[in-house]
Each structure stands twice: as structure tokens, then as C-alpha cells.
Amino acid sequence: MKMGESAKTTVCNNCNAKNAEFTLICEVCGSELGPSLTKSGPHADKVKDKLKRRYQKAYIAADSIVLSGGIVKGAGYLAGFAIFLGGAVGGIPVGIWITGASLFAILGYVVGSVLAAIGQTVMAALDTAVNTSPLLSDEDRVDAMRLRGSQ
Numbered sequence: 001m002k003m004g005e006s007a008k009t010t011v012c013n014n015c016n017a018k019n020a021e022f023t024l025i026c027e028v029c030g031s032e033l034g035p036s037l038t039k040s041g042p043h044a045d046k047v048k049d050k051l052k053r054r055y056q057k058a059y060i061a062a063d064s065i066v067l068s069g070g071i072v073k074g075a076g077y078l079a080g081f082a083i084f085l086g087g088a089v090g091g092i093p094v095g096i097w098i099t100g101a102s103l104f105a106i107l108g109y110v111v112g113s114v115l116a117a118i119g120q121t122v123m124a125a126l127d128t129a130v131n132t133s134p135l136l137s138d139e140d141r142v143d144a145m146r147l148r149g150s151q
């Protein structure tokens with residue numbers, strides 16, 4: 001093997017075939033390459049860091065979906081309240097502005113709730129992925145889930 005090649009390939013313990021970096025199953029014999037990646041060393045650390053960063057980014061994305069759900073909910077209530085006030089002041093028939101205000105508030109609530117639910121679902125899926133990953137230690141999981149230092 002030439003210098004520098006080890007960084008880009010994972011050698012199978014069973015058949016010695018070279019597989020692409022971070023491959024989990026040998027493309028030649030089908031045996032698991034995972035255990036060799038979990039061994040300590042610079043390669044294992046690189047894999048873990050890459051995984052952790054990926055999960056951290058995914059958690060940030062899920063967080064922002066939940067957050068945007070809250071914003072949409074708030075915007076719906078505000079729009080509903082504005083229509084309510086405008087209608088009360090502007091002399092529009094009561095039935096119309098109350099219906100309009102309710103529609104905006106309900107729409108904001110429904111869309112906001114759906115967004116928040118999607119974000120929570122993504123986060124739950126991420127929790128499962130992080131907790132079942134054979135490549136991460138409990139310490140790595142704490143990092144990956146961005147739990148350290150929060151609360």
C-alpha cells in the first residue's frame with residue numbers, strides 16, 4: 001500500500017480487499033468492516049468526528065424546524081389579532097372579521113404544529129440513530145446530541 005492510501009481506504013480483515021473509506025460492509029466478501037473502525041486510533045477518531053458533526057448539523061436543522069413552527073404559530077395569532085382589531089375598528093360586519101381572525105389563528109396553529117411535529121420526529125429519529133450507532137461511545141453520543149452544557 002502506498003503512503004496516504006490508508007486515509008482513503010478501509011482494508012477488509014477477512015479478504016484484505018480495499019474498500020472505500022467509511023464503508024461498513026466489504027464490497028468483495030460482504031463481511032462487516034465496522035468493528036475495525038471502532039478500534040481506537042486516528043482513523044477511528046476521524047470517523048467519529050465526522051459522524052458527530054453530521055449528527056450535530058442534523059440536530060441544528062431539526063431544532064430550527066421546531067423553532068419555525070413556533071414562529072408560524074405566533075405569526076398566525078398575531079395576524080388573527082390584527083384582523084380582530086382592524087375589524088372591530090373598521091366597521092366590517094362582525095361575522096366576517098371574527099371568521100377571518102379565527103381562520104388566521106387556526107391556520108397558524110395547524111401549520112405551526114405540523115412543522116413542530118416534523119422537527120420533533122426528525123429529532124426522535126436522530127436520537128435512535130445516535131443511540132444505535134456502533135461507532136459512537138456514550139461520550140460521543142452526548143456530543144452528537146449536543147446535550148453537553150445545555151440546560
Ligand SMILES: [Zn+2]
Nearest residue numbers: 012015026029
Ligand atoms: Zn472482504
